[in-house]
Amino acid sequence: MERMVEILKKKFGDCIGKSSDAIPRQLHIQITKDVVVKISRFLVESLEMRFLFLFASDDRKESHCFHLRYVFSIHHLDQFIVLCAPVREEDVTFPSLTPFLPRANWQEREVQDLFGLVAQGHPDPRGLILHEDWPKDIYPFRKDFVQSGKIPRQKGEYIFEKVEGEGVFEIPVGPVHAGIIEPGHFRFSVAGESILKLEIRHFYTHKGTEKLGEGKNPNQLLCLAERISGDNSVSHAAAAAQALETLCGIQIPKRAQCLRVVLLELERIYNHMADIAGVVLDVAFGFGSAQLARSRERAMRLNERLTGSRLLRGMIVFGGVRNDLLDLDMKFLISEIREMKADFDEVIQILWNVSSFMDRVQSTGMIKKEIVETLGGTGPVARASGVDRDLRRDHPYAIYHELLFMVPVFTEGDVESRIKVKMQEVYESFKLIHEAIQGMPEGNTCVAEVATLKPMRSALGYVESPRGECFHWIATDQKGKIARWKIQSPSFSNWPLIEYAVLENIVPDFPVINKSMNLSYSGNDR
Amino acid sequence: MNLILSIAQIVLVLILAPSVSWWIKKIKALSQNRIGPTILQVYADLGKLFQKGMVISDQASWIFRAMPYILFSSALMAASLVPLFFKSSLLGFSGDLILFVYFLALGRFFLTLAALDTGTTFGGMGSSREMALSSLAEPALLLSFFALAYRAGTLSIEGIVLHFSLEAPFPILFFTSMAFGSMLIVTFVESGRIPVDNPATHLELTMIHEAMILEYSGRCLALIEWAHQIKQFLFLSLLVNIFSPWGLADSTMGIHLLFSFLFFLSKIFGLAFVIGWVEIHTAKLRLFRVPDLLAIAFVFAVISLLGQLMIGR
Amino acid sequence: MQYTATGYSKPLRRIFSFLYQPARRVEVEDDGLEVLRTAKRFESKVHPFFEETFYKPLSRLILSVSQKVKAIQTGHIQLYLSYIFVTLVLLLIFLRISR
Known part of the structure; x- marks a missing residue:
């Protein structure tokens, strides 16, 4: 170098x-x-x-x-x-x-x-994170920002870009949606059923997580990291933990690394199953979505049995993993995975045979490869459009450099490709968990207590979460306290892609396209 | 006595219509490894809506307030033209076949207008899709009615039912079964079922029928839901009574009526099972594939009519 | 944000596109990276099918026929009187034949 x-x-x-x-x-x-x-x-x-x-x-x-x-x-x-x-x-x-x-x-x-x-020279002068009613010269992430009390609102206007023309009108969707999903606003310009333009506007749930992490001790920071995006708790916590461990130059025990891999892959499994179930539900194939939801529930109960938390929270700590998995648990895990795989197989076979379902997902919501590369898309969405990138293979962390797995890449970039990528990743995750358990050595699950973090250092931690690349950057100040925590979540990278995925599609196909990308609002807003 | 029985038929339509919705929900739930609602649930839902207060936008005009009543009464009027288990209907007369279609069209007209009334985009969306699909469904329905009327030699629904009930089962031939296929497809469209529309969805952007009634609440919503269920029930009754009318009571003896009623119920629930079966096994069609489906219905109806005209009964 | 008439009729225009032959034009933005440009202006036209094939020929026919028929309106009262005379003679002949 x-x-x-x-x-x-x-x-x-x-x-x-x-x-x-x-x-x-x-x-x-x-x-x-x-x-x-x-x-x-x-x-x-x-x-x-x-x-x-x-x-x-x-x-x-x-x-x-x-x-x-x-x-x-x-x-x-x-x-x-x-x-x-x-x-x-x-x-x-x-x-x-x-x-x-x-x-x-x-x-x-x-x-x-x-x-x-x-x-x-930035082409777009509008605010992004702070909405138009935030006063203009108050910058919350500066160190001299006073955090007490309410900030007074002021009048402002957010101008959406629209398409001119006679007969063109806007359809606003959100931020309050009809299901239990988080707030986000979508502004369509349509002239009937085909979508001419979509503009999204999020950051309704911006919580200032990065600033909240400043001054906290490592385990408190990991607790916050788990709440960035609920269904990616392990990924964000693992990335933050890796950043902290790299910063202090700590190498965690091999057993802890294997356990982290098991937890990360368990998270990937239940996330992808829920995603596919959601897409199937949005095309109104109730049978398929009910069966997949059942598989996902089974995966979450497995999580609870192994770690005490359906979302696998509380397991990643600074220096390793909080609890160990007993031999009994591991045997149960392997047998559950075998049964889940057979069940998942059966449902996927049924899905691929329902021609009305395949008709809905083929060539819907296509994202071209050049758009993904220009806008920096990551994760299954990128891999479905032909961008062959996976942090587990390209920048291995934990014990991924020792594990053998395939990274599925498809080229059409439509909803079907995204489902296929997720499906293949579920199969690969089953294999990875198996391998990690076979190769798990005896040993500690955590290093001994670390008193303070090294002062004036900074490091990057990264994990391939179910949604894509997740980066955490942590910097410490002179006293060894956390001075800056930057979170680059995969949803933040991927949300701009949806504006291009919906072009040339009709309005009723939007929910399927949105669900196939399954981006997190909270993970984006932080 | 005839009068009492005809009125009783209408009352039965009112009572039984929600139960068909319950039956289809139950079948779908069982296919998804769920238990599903009890039969009282549908009635309890309607009852709950009747007791709730209404929130009406102050931008809405009289159409918004009047529509549920118009829709419900047009559905009831259409119900008074259809015989259920007794051979005559309350207001049946020659030509009521066409009136049936136009009672439903009247209700639909006001429904689409009221959807546009509040000025939301979802209402406009639902109403534009409904109009496009029904502009294709109505001709198919009318043509298949004409095909059946031609065969039966009369334009009244009870006349058609009577004619078919007097014929032996198997000569009900190829051409009338084409009309059956056409009417079955139209039934899916009119009752808003998968593969045309998903009645259980929460996604406003995909809705057709539900999108038009998003702004309604309380008593108005209850009337609209009930009218929709009555419409669904009427289509099923037509299908059942025209294409398998045997067992229809033509005397007023208690035992005949009871047998006819039970037989009718079993046929209705059997046909509802078929509808549920199709709902379970298909996903919703893309919006612009539904006209293709309706074109098939139209072609079936045309074949049925032309076939009978050219080749004979 | 209210539905426009163009939007309302879009499904019908699309379903019956063989009849209406709708033509649409989407102008794309002209700045920024080529691959990221989205729509800026939209125009849609419908081919006036019924006008072209039915109403226009009909009105042309009527106009041409009436042009030709205009020839009998010369303005001379003697010609009109002779029309009346000819009509009366024809009527008498017709009555005679039909008896």
Whole structure:
């Protein structure tokens, strides 16, 4: 990786500052903010890296400036590069990456809303996280934001982009929906049944989780991480725990790593079963959805039997896993998985034979591969559109480097492909759990107590959750307390894709398309 | 005596209509490994709605307030033209075949208008889809009625039923069974069942019938639901009485009436079972495939009519 | 947000598209990345089938026929008097024949 720094220094001269590779596989490089776009262009186009996400942090107390960080990955080398650019308080502007990398669109707007930094050249001036009734110059993620009391509302207007034309009208759906799902607003422009344009607007459940984590101790942070998105509790907690463990340079015992893999795959199984059940329900095939819902309930009862929590909460702790799995539990797990697999097989065979169901899901909600790559989609949605990417294989964590599994990729990008990806992943998860249990060594499930976190360090933790890539970045301050926690959830990356998935489809197909992507509102809003 | 029995038929339509909905719900629940509701549940739901208060938008006009009554009374008037287990209906006369279709169309007209009344997009959506589908379903229904009327030589429903009940079973031939197929498809459309519309969905963007009544509550909603169930029951009664009318009572003797009533009930529930069966085994069709289904119904009706005209009875 | 007439009739236009031959035009945005552009303007037209095949020919026919028939309206009272005379003669002949 020193080669990398040399190449950059040769090309960009003084704009490149100190670099540090204290954390294995994560290279941090200081740069100046004016060359951000040029360096990103160089990294993405010439060195074929992938831009993951960007975020800001308020370090005015320690370094008298804000910091903007840009994270890139090189997947064939299993490396991450973090560029760090200081932004002084006197001049809070920074060049916008969005015209070059559209996936930075929402991320830069988030920085603008929460920190007050201004992205110059950003094509969309509207607020994202904070809605139009939030006062203009209060930035909640700055350290001097006073958290007590109510913020007074002010009048404002959010302008939706619409399609002009005679006979074109808008259909607003939400934020209050007819089922028990979370709030989110969808604004369709239609001229009858075909959708001309969709604009989404979320962040109704923005809770400021990242800021709540500041100053907490590790296990409290993991408790918060589990509540980012309820059905991805284990994934977010595991990513946060990995970030903390990497930050302190702790290696957790192998038994704990195997157990984490088992928990992550159990989560993937019940999530994917629920997703497929939801899609089947939305095309009104009651029989199929009832059977799949039954399988999912069985999986959740298995979770409860093994860990005491249907959502597998409370198991991931800083340094390992809280409880062990006894031999009895593991035998039960293996036999349950065998029966669940047979049951799942049977339902899937029935589904594929119902031609009215197949007709609904084929060629519905197609997302082209180039749109997924341009907007930075991840997870099963991306794999269904031909983007072959999986963190478990490309940047292995826990014991995934020792396990053998297949990553299903399809190319049509329609609802059927997404169901097929999830279905195959369920089968792979069954195999992975089996392998992890066979290869589980004896040993501790947790390292000994860690007093404080190392001060002035930062690290990245990452997990392939059922919805896609989940990144957590944690930085500590001089006293070893958590100073910044950045969460890049897979739903935040994927929500912009739905605006393109619905084009050329009719309005009644929207619920199926939305459910096939199954994005989390809470995971997006944090 | 005839009068009392005819009125009793209408009262029975009112009482029995919800039970057919219950039966179909029960069948679907059993197929999903669930127990399903008891028969009292459907009646309890209607009763609950009657007792609840109503919330009416102050932007709504008189159409919104009047529609449930118009819908319900048009359904009742259509019910008075259909014989159930006794050979004559309350208001039957020659030509009431056409009047039946137009009573239902009257109800549907006001339903679609009231859906547009509050100005929500969901109401407009449901109403536009309903109009498009019924513009295809009505001709198919009328043509199959004409085919049957041609065979029976009369334009009154009770006349047709009487004619078919006097014929031997097997000569009810190929052409009338085409009319049966056509009317069965129209029944699925009119009662809003899968594969056309899902009565149990919560997704407003996919609804056809439910979307039109989203704004209703309380007593009005109860009347609308009941009218819908009556319409479903009437279609099933027509199918059963025209295509398997044997056992219909033509005297007023108690034992004949009882036997005819029980036989009629079993035929209705048997046909409802078929509807439930189709609902279980198919997913909902994409919206623009439903016209294809209705085109099939139309073609069946045309074949039935033309076949009888050309080849004879 | 209220349903428009175009939207209301869309299902019918689509089902009977062989008759109406609807033509639609969607203008796409012209800035930003090519692959991410979405619709900006929409126009839809319906081919006036019944007008073209039924009403227009009918009105043309009536107009052309009436143009030709206009020839008998010359304005000379003598011609009109002779029309009346011819009609009376024809009537008398007709009555005679039909007896």
